[in-house]
Amino acid sequence: MTSPNPTRGTWSLIHAERAALAADLAELTAEQWDTPSLCEGLTVREVLAHLSAGAALNPVRWLAGVVRCRFDFDRQVAMRLAERMGDTPAETLEDFRRVLTSTTRPGVPVTAMLGETIVHGEDIRRPLGIRRDHPVAALSALAAYYQGSDLPVLSRSRVHGLRLTASDGPFAAGDGPEVSGTTLALVMAMAGRADHHHELDGDGVAVLHERHGLGPAQLRALARSR
Structure with missing residues (x-):
């Protein structure tokens, strides 16, 4: 088979x-x-x-x-x-x-x-103003990839030291201050889109705000220091 x-x-x-x-x-x-x-x-x-x-x-x-x-x-x-x-x-x-x-x-x-x-x-x-209901399976696979990789965007470094939890699917990963929300919002935040931060909850959201706008070298240094 x-x-x-x-x-x-x-x-x-x-x-x-x-x-x-x-x-x-x-x-x-x-x-x-x-x-x-x-x-x-x-x-x-x-x-x-x-x-x-x-x-x-x-x-x-x-x-x-x-x-x-x-x-x-x-x-x-x-x-x-x-x-x-x-x-x-x-x-x-x-x-x-x-x-x-x-x-x-x-x-x-x-x-x-x-x-x-x-x-x-x-x-x-x-x-x-267009909305799409992406399949949760697709979003969950992408969230898991972004949480563990910096290719092609520095998603792993951006969320290093944070606990990510999806409210609409099975994705959950990481340790530290929590960031929760829809899987799409988590994916977009990991990709560096601050526009989606208001859709997230938890103590870790403030950390994401602080990291938004940091350059590649700064994000990598931050991830290595933790």
Whole structure:
């Protein structure tokens, strides 16, 4: 009997999240496409182009871009984003639709790609007032990954020394001052989105507030010191 392939299951979750996001954005106005997202400095449209870039970027192309940008990772992200924008919002959305079922990834774990899709999807939806009920199983898998990894965001360092408890699912991890809330709110907080802190409870929320805005070096140093 063949064992279930967890990677295949995660890709199915990613594809479902992409399809749901494309459907949510189908009727946006030009003004809505220009709305600032929760991803600092990027509009809704630019974040969607960034998602398309990530779904089309394999490790070889990623490394080639890094070298081309002289190891300036922010410059590489901006370059790849610009490649996927198109001339109009309709072209940006159509480009995203073309990669809905892609399994290409730039050398990161598949669960990290699930995180990119969910977190950036919320970066887009929240400012537009759109709500999605993500499957708790997908959110729980992502929360567990973020709590134990700093790739691609410094989520583990951000919540080091805190006890995280989901109010709507099985996720619970860590030790220290408690932070409780929905699994989505915990995921977004781990990804560095302070907009979701007001949805959380517990003594550890103040710690998250203090850590928000700290740079990578400061977060890593903080985690090592505890």
